[in-house]
Amino acid sequence: MYQHPLQRRIVALRSQMLRLMTIRGLSMTATVAIATLIAFGSIDYCIRFQDRGVLAIFTVLLATVSAWTTYKYLYLPRTARLGDCDLALHVESCFPAVKDRLASALEFLKQSEEDATAGSAALRRTVIAQTVAEADRLDFTSVLDPRPTLLATLAVLVVGLVAAGLVALNPTAARLALTRLAVPFGRAVWPQATHLELRQPVASIARGQPFDIEIVDAEGAGLPSICRIHYRLVSAEGKTTEDVEPMQRLGDSAIARRENLTRSFEFRVVGGDDLSMPWKRVEVLDPPAVRNLELARTPPTYANLPSDTCDAAASGPMLAGTRVRFQGEATKPLRKATLRLEGGREIAAQVSEDGLHFSVGDDAATEPHGLLVQQSASYCFQLLDRDGLNGGSECRWQLHVLPDAAPTITLEQPSTNQFVAPRAIVDVKVRARDDLALRQVALIYRASNAAAASENILTLYDGPPQPARAPNLTSDTDDQRAIDFRWDLEGLKLSPGTQWTIYATATDYRPQVGRSDRRILSVISPEELQDRLLMRQALILSELTRLLQVERDAHSQVSTLQIRVNETVGLQQADVDKLQGIEFNQREVARGLTSRGDGVPMQVLSLLSDIENNRLDNPDFHRRMESILAEVERLEQKHLPQAGNELTAAVKSTQVRLQSDANPPKHDEDTQSSLGRAGEHQLAIIAVVESMLAELRRWDDYRRFHRDVAQLLRDQEELARNAAELGRRTLTRDVKELSPQESADVKVLAARQLEAARRLDRIEQEMEQ
Numbered sequence: 001m002y003q004h005p006l007q008r009r010i011v012a013l014r015s016q017m018l019r020l021m022t023i024r025g026l027s028m029t030a031t032v033a034i035a036t037l038i039a040f041g042s043i044d045y046c047i048r049f050q051d052r053g054v055l056a057i058f059t060v061l062l063a064t065v066s067a068w069t070t071y072k073y074l075y076l077p078r079t080a081r082l083g084d085c086d087l088a089l090h091v092e093s094c095f096p097a098v099k100d101r102l103a104s105a106l107e108f109l110k111q112s113e114e115d116a117t118a119g120s121a122a123l124r125r126t127v128i129a130q131t132v133a134e135a136d137r138l139d140f141t142s143v144l145d146p147r148p149t150l151l152a153t154l155a156v157l158v159v160g161l162v163a164a165g166l167v168a169l170n171p172t173a174a175r176l177a178l179t180r181l182a183v184p185f186g187r188a189v190w191p192q193a194t195h196l197e198l199r200q201p202v203a204s205i206a207r208g209q210p211f212d213i214e215i216v217d218a219e220g221a222g223l224p225s226i227c228r229i230h231y232r233l234v235s236a237e238g239k240t241t242e243d244v245e246p247m248q249r250l251g252d253s254a255i256a257r258r259e260n261l262t263r264s265f266e267f268r269v270v271g272g273d274d275l276s277m278p279w280k281r282v283e284v285l286d287p288p289a290v291r292n293l294e295l296a297r298t299p300p301t302y303a304n305l306p307s308d309t310c311d312a313a314a315s316g317p318m319l320a321g322t323r324v325r326f327q328g329e330a331t332k333p334l335r336k337a338t339l340r341l342e343g344g345r346e347i348a349a350q351v352s353e354d355g356l357h358f359s360v361g362d363d364a365a366t367e368p369h370g371l372l373v374q375q376s377a378s379y380c381f382q383l384l385d386r387d388g389l390n391g392g393s394e395c396r397w398q399l400h401v402l403p404d405a406a407p408t409i410t411l412e413q414p415s416t417n418q419f420v421a422p423r424a425i426v427d428v429k430v431r432a433r434d435d436l437a438l439r440q441v442a443l444i445y446r447a448s449n450a451a452a453a454s455e456n457i458l459t460l461y462d463g464p465p466q467p468a469r470a471p472n473l474t475s476d477t478d479d480q481r482a483i484d485f486r487w488d489l490e491g492l493k494l495s496p497g498t499q500w501t502i503y504a505t506a507t508d509y510r511p512q513v514g515r516s517d518r519r520i521l522s523v524i525s526p527e528e529l530q531d532r533l534l535m536r537q538a539l540i541l542s543e544l545t546r547l548l549q550v551e552r553d554a555h556s557q558v559s560t561l562q563i564r565v566n567e568t569v570g571l572q573q574a575d576v577d578k579l580q581g582i583e584f585n586q587r588e589v590a591r592g593l594t595s596r597g598d599g600v601p602m603q604v605l606s607l608l609s610d611i612e613n614n615r616l617d618n619p620d621f622h623r624r625m626e627s628i629l630a631e632v633e634r635l636e637q638k639h640l641p642q643a644g645n646e647l648t649a650a651v652k653s654t655q656v657r658l659q660s661d662a663n664p665p666k667h668d669e670d671t672q673s674s675l676g677r678a679g680e681h682q683l684a685i686i687a688v689v690e691s692m693l694a695e696l697r698r699w700d701d702y703r704r705f706h707r708d709v710a711q712l713l714r715d716q717e718e719l720a721r722n723a724a725e726l727g728r729r730t731l732t733r734d735v736k737e738l739s740p741q742e743s744a745d746v747k748v749l750a751a752r753q754l755e756a757a758r759r760l761d762r763i764e765q766e767m768e769q
Helices: 005-047 052-079 084-094 101-109 121-135 147-169 171-182 526-566 573-594 600-613 619-637 639-660 669-730 740-768
Strands: 196-198 204-206 211-217 227-234 240-246 248-250 253-258 265-271 280-285 290-298 308-311 322-330 334-341 346-348 357-360 371-373 377-385 397-399 408-413 418-420 425-434 438-447 456-462 479-488 499-508 513-515 519-523
Touching (some): 005 147, 005 171, 052 171, 147 171, 196 265, 211 265, 227 253, 322 334, 322 377, 334 357, 408 513, 425 499, 456 479, 526 600, 526 619, 526 669, 573 600, 573 619, 573 639, 573 669, 600 619, 639 669, 669 740
Parallel strands (some): 204 280, 418 519
Antiparallel strands (some): 196 211, 227 265, 290 308, 322 371, 377 397, 408 425, 438 456, 499 513, 499 519
8 A cells, every 4th residue: 555755754763662662661671570579589588488478479579660660661552552643743842833734734635636525635635735734844753762771671680680680690589589489389499508416404403493495596597687486384283384485695605594384394495597306394393402401510629619519500619620520411312512611612521322322521532531611601502403403502601710819818907118117016907808809918028128038927817727617619718818917026136227128928729929008117216216206296286286276266256156145136047157167167166186096195095006016215295195195085085075055956946936936035044055165165175285285385396395305415426526536637747737628627617616615505595494
């Protein structure tokens, strides 16, 4: 059939367009199919599905995506109707120059020349001719866009290269993935990547103990991120339940733990692609335990304590160094028993043939005489029965050990360093204690400049060869001793100027030695000791002077308050506060004059004791101190308590008066009489203290004169020795014959002699005054 050239060009354009659409459709279909296949194969390769249903779903999805792509990009473009007029209009849209004539010309070509209804034939021929003339200059193929087809082709090439690369990288896996997607219910399976294995199989556990399990990969590969353990439990009613718990990752392994399992159970572990572990049964059995445990205790020999056997739960304290043997009975036959002591020490026990009895301390290779115990500790027995179950460690006992501490000793007297005369008697008082028994108490003394090897020992207490046997070891076994001893130094032939170091020691039966603090005894002449005692008398004088001033001030204040009462002024609350202060000061005076713990009597008694202990012949000094004690005793019996009582009564009566009446009377006879009697007693106290002070001051002057004259005598004796020595060299020579040094020595002696004479004149003047 004849076709006009214009019509042939449109047909050629239609054929070329269909060819491009077909190539694009095939490329898109292949791209989507290959990409989907890669995606599903990769997912299957990574997850390794065991469920064939998932593979079937992937296969259906792959087929569905491929069919939909084929329908959209192949079937629909091929079945679309592309008429001449449609193509002409598309060309006209691309070439505006032809305007609407191309579609009209194609329509005119379809009409017959004789068709009267088609209009003027000449006009139609003219339009066709013009259109053909213009179309000859146009390339109709340029209206086609090849870019979608090129992009689709490029996409299929890229996807194809990716698929080829994956196949080349692992052809076996690629073939297996393709096979599994092609035949989802076939026999093709992935090689297993995970091989779960129990690190230590568990066939049984003790009732009440936790169940611990650990898994690893049998081929050393890493475990999957999630592993789960399945428990199959049977309740007391016979109902079976299954629990699933995730396992905890721990490095290259995974662990699981379950508490409070009291009945037998089954378990299995799954993870990754390993679902093959069978159910494993674990029997829950009663663990071995200690039924009876006895201790045989042998105290150290030196303690002389009896050996005994006791129940471990009721064992009392034992002495450090005790030997202990353990004898126990188990609830089940044992394969092994181990004693575990606090601190990590372990000792294997001997197990009897029947496995029901065990012991520690009877094995000559380890503890031939029992376990030596030196300190308190908790302990338990780790038991392993013949079923392989561990037990016993949950029950602990205590070894209560009392350490044998070293003795303690205190040197109470002398309490400080002392100055003593060569013939003195030193009061020694020691207090010693040991937690078991004292073997010896001694006084150690040596010259301060002597070596320790030259120490002398004076035994104060010597115990028996062995301590007395005690029925048990308690705090009642403490041995405490207070020893008083008067140590006579006369037999030591001490000379003034030396120093002796003394201390006390206490020894127990272990033996251990305790030492007291050291004291130093400085040996001085009786004259120097007299001077020191007189200095201490001056301290007594100073304390009496202070107390006298306090008493005078108190009496002055009492007199002032008494005047206020007498002049009808009346005491107010401020006066009551002042009166309470006076009462406090009066108590201070009473304590200072009468206290034998820190008052004047204590100082006097200490002086008298030192005079007696140092064997000083000074009856006047002794008489003065006795006189002070007598006066103080008289004040204590008569005036001091009465003064305090009267002041207390005055305070109370005034407070009662102020609190009982809003307008108290100005006259208060009770307060007035109490203050009057208190003042009288205070005057008596003042008179007695003044008398004591006068006597002490007189003897203090004597002490001062004695000291000055004694010093002057010593200086004069030294001058006489120097003059005699110089006289032997210069007596027969004239003054002019003396050397300058000898002349100077004579002048120095003369000057010192003049100074001695001046001092003597001053002492005589002071004594006359």
